[in-house]
Amino acid sequence: MSDLSLLYEDDFSAWTAQTIALLRQGRLADLDIEHLAVELNDMGKSGRHELVNRLRVLLAQLLKWQFQYRRLTARWAEIEGKGWRSAIIEQRAALSYLLDKNPGLRSVLADGIAEAYQQAVEMAAEETELPAAIFPADCPYDEGQVLGRGYYPPSE
Missing domain, CATH: 1.20.58 (Methane Monooxygenase Hydroxylase; Chain G, domain 1)
Known part of the structure; x- marks a missing residue:
């Protein structure tokens, strides 16, 4: 489990901020794709x-x-x-x-x-x-x- 994935479990707000930063930096390989997909689905x-x-x-x-x-x-x-x-x-x-x-x-x-x-x-x-x-x-x-x-x- 990646550090970002662990952060999702421990501090959702920090996970969100980190995910946004990674997206803006174009660091797609570092994203927690599974949890990001869950959150996007829930938004819909x-x-x-x-x-x-x-x-x-x-x-x-x-x-x-x-x-x-x-x-x-x-x-x-x-x-x-x-x-x-x-x-x-x-x-x-x-x-x-x-x-x-x-x-x-x-x-x-x-x-x-x-x-x-x-x-x-x-x-x-x-x-x-x-x-x-x-x-x-x-x-x-x-x-x-x-x-x-x-x-x-x-x-x-």
Whole structure:
């Protein structure tokens, strides 16, 4: 086991700094390739995980807006509507930032929406106490609607 490989086990921050230095110096033969590959793989998974997580929260908010908002009393709808609107705006801003910084994630956006949707239905059903069957089986929003600032689904 190389010194760099041992450093990975003992001090990840120092391993990272040393790896960066070796890359910048072009000393590729001195790299801890196995651990570097693990970390790069995890970075890819991390970005996708964050994308799906943010989509889950956003889709749940859109579902609550669409399926519960009108059922609430006027005063409660006003209060909840403001909170849901804020949550929708926040998630869209975070998704916009994530996609700007990681444009490669756009290629998995449709799959991310599909993956997050079932979790969003479960979340919306639990939060609203509505039966999960009330929500569409497939995501009713396209990518433009999900990410589109100012889009709020019509209340049912």
